[in-house]
Amino acid sequence: MPEKGLLFILSGPSGVGKGTVRKALFESEGIGLKYSVSMTTRHQRKGEVEGVDYFFRTKEEFEALIAQGKMLEYAEYVGNYYGTPLDYVKKTLADGYDVFLEIEVQGAMKVKEKVPEGIFIFLTPPDLKELKSRIVGRGTDDLSVIEERMKVSQQEIEMMSHYDYAVVNDQIDSAVSKIRCIIESEHCRIANVLGSYEEMIKEW
Ligand SMILES: Nc1ncnc2c1ncn2[C@@H]1O[C@H](COP(=O)(O)OP(=O)(O)OP(=O)(O)O)[C@@H](O)[C@H]1O
Numbered sequence: 001m002p003e004k005g006l007l008f009i010l011s012g013p014s015g016v017g018k019g020t021v022r023k024a025l026f027e028s029e030g031i032g033l034k035y036s037v038s039m040t041t042r043h044q045r046k047g048e049v050e051g052v053d054y055f056f057r058t059k060e061e062f063e064a065l066i067a068q069g070k071m072l073e074y075a076e077y078v079g080n081y082y083g084t085p086l087d088y089v090k091k092t093l094a095d096g097y098d099v100f101l102e103i104e105v106q107g108a109m110k111v112k113e114k115v116p117e118g119i120f121i122f123l124t125p126p127d128l129k130e131l132k133s134r135i136v137g138r139g140t141d142d143l144s145v146i147e148e149r150m151k152v153s154q155q156e157i158e159m160m161s162h163y164d165y166a167v168v169n170d171q172i173d174s175a176v177s178k179i180r181c182i183i184e185s186e187h188c189r190i191a192n193v194l195g196s197y198e199e200m201i202k203e204w
């Protein structure tokens, strides 16, 4: 187990398929990542489970946690707070596990400020028409919310160049295998750097 885990951040516009791809990634063999469950003030959708999909909290509870410095990042997105509880991420990385966040773009940029060594992956749709058809097809949001999410999406897509990797979610399986390649290669990169330092230190 490495001394400290790596932090992977999957981000991208609403409806692109982040949740779907993340679930398929975690079901894929030998993945060994730990998922950081987010906190939100949004209403619990049918089928969503407390502590699995999200920690559902009131606005007052969420704001108290922000004031206590308990969030790694948070953002207001389409009228609700969403955020990453800090303690879980800190402890899990310190225990040597990789941690995986699935968050929107404002939050990802805040993580980048605090943890620049994180690995930032942007999931993109094949095109905006397909993106809208996925949000509509999911059937979880009213038309006004969908319009709002689509408006935010266009600004989010413009932020793609701030990420380390972009992965097109045209097919779920191919997006998953690209993300697996990214995870593996990031581990090799770190191992190579550490290996060469160990050699240098021996020579000293
Ligand atoms: N590659 C794909 N091809 C076709 N449909 C897809 C693909 N990936 C995801 N979907 C569908 O798109 C819809 C939106 O997916 P999902 O809820 O995972 O998006 P999301 O990015 O997590 O959204 P949000 O950010 O709003 O939580 C779902 O109905 C899902 O089944």
Ligand SMILES: Nc1nc2c(ncn2[C@@H]2O[C@H](COP(=O)(O)O)[C@@H](O)[C@H]2O)c(=O)[nH]1
Binding pocket: 012, 013, 014, 018, 038, 039, 042, 073, 074, 075, 077, 082, 083, 084, 102, 103, 104, 105, 106, 107, 108
């Ligand atoms: N900044 C954060 N964004 C998050 C977090 N958890 C989820 N999200 C993103 O919010 C939107 C909306 O989610 P939905 O479940 O209401 O569809 C989506 O882009 C999520 O990825 C978080 O901890 N921080």
